[in-house]
Amino acid sequence: MQYFNRAAVTAKAAVFDLDGTLIDSLEDLADSVNEVLTAHGFPTFEVDLYRYKVGNGSRKLIERVLPEDKAGDEALVDALLAEYKECYARNILNKTRPYAGIFNMLKRLQEMGVPMAVCTNKHQSAAEEICRELFAEGTFVEVIGDQPDLPRKPDPLKVLKLAEKMGVSPKEVAYFGDSSVDMETARNAGAIALGVTWGFRTREELEESGARFILEMPADLFTKVEFVTGDDASEASEEK
Structure with a gap:
């Protein structure tokens, strides 16, 4: 037809x-990443700033939110990525x-x-x-x-x-x-x-x-x- x-x-x-x-999904993404950052003592971000941090996959998201001197630490990124996925699984449909x-x-x-x-x-x-x-x-x-x-x-x-x-x-x-x-x-x-x-x-x-x-x-x-x-x-x- x-x-x-x-x-x-x-x-x-x-x-x-x-x-x-x-x-x-921006708020659930932001809440999940900020929860992980807070747990490790890293600075968090306002929800609206995540508009420019998402879009290239979860690993790139974690790299973008870490302080510049930490973003290249693959072991740290791996660990935080795993935590983020667990956290996001809990928050995924909150908002x-x-x-x-x-x-x-x-x-x-x-x-x-x-x-x-x-x-x-x-x-x-x-x-x-x-x-x-x-x-x-x-x-x-x-x-x-x-x-x-x-x-x-x-x-x-x-x-x-x-x-x-x-x-x-x-x-x-x-x-x-x-x-x-x-x-x-x-x-x-x-x-x-x-x-x-x-x-x-x-x-x-x-x-x-x-x-x-x-x-x-x-x-x-x-x-x-x-x-x-x-x-x-x-x-x-x-x-x-």
């Missing part, structure tokens, strides 16, 4: 970043919620028959738990988080694997994210880069890092991208 809305591009699948895109309009957007995409997946640098177990608890079963074809055998974003491999699993080419994937890491990931994969302004970073960052379109709210998606599914997807590809 094809949905006509005079959008500039067409897509057959959707891949979402998680933190700052589907969910507002974390999907952003306004996300449920309606996902529901509409499901009704269209658009395959969806999550691609995040959050550690795998946390990503899976959040998606399992906050979103209906079957919403996503797959959730790919930080795994030992996969490079972190902005490397495109995760997106390429998801495109293959969903049976589409990378250029047919609408990729959503709130940061420069996400826009670079989409561009590296050859996907359609959609920046969202309701997340952790600024519109300027998204524009400067190559966002194809900027979404001010989830419903804006349907004015920017035309999703085609089933037989119409094949016809749209032939027309192009």
Whole structure:
């Protein structure tokens, strides 16, 4: 089925970043890291400052919050990372919620028959738990988080694997994210880069890092991208 809305591009699948895109998790992330820092006598940070410390995986997060002379101590980083994961597991859903309009957007995409997946640098177990608890079963074809055998974003491999699993080419994937890491990931994969302004970073960052379109709210998606599914997807590809 094809949905006509005079959008500039067409897509057959959707891949979402998680933190700052589907969910507002900043307070739980900040609380967990600050708890670990306090336990070891290190300075803590205001919640809002964590907007620029997350996005490249849990290990990089720990490195960024440590004093400069400690960030290169691998043994210390390993120990604090393990503590952080335990702490975050306790706090993971204290304050974390999907952003306004996300449920309606996902529901509409499901009704269209658009395959969806999550691609995040959050550690795998946390990503899976959040998606399992906050979103209906079957919403996503797959959730790919930080795994030992996969490079972190902005490397495109995760997106390429998801495109293959969903049976589409990378250029047919609408990729959503709130940061420069996400826009670079989409561009590296050859996907359609959609920046969202309701997340952790600024519109300027998204524009400067190559966002194809900027979404001010989830419903804006349907004015920017035309999703085609089933037989119409094949016809749209032939027309192009």
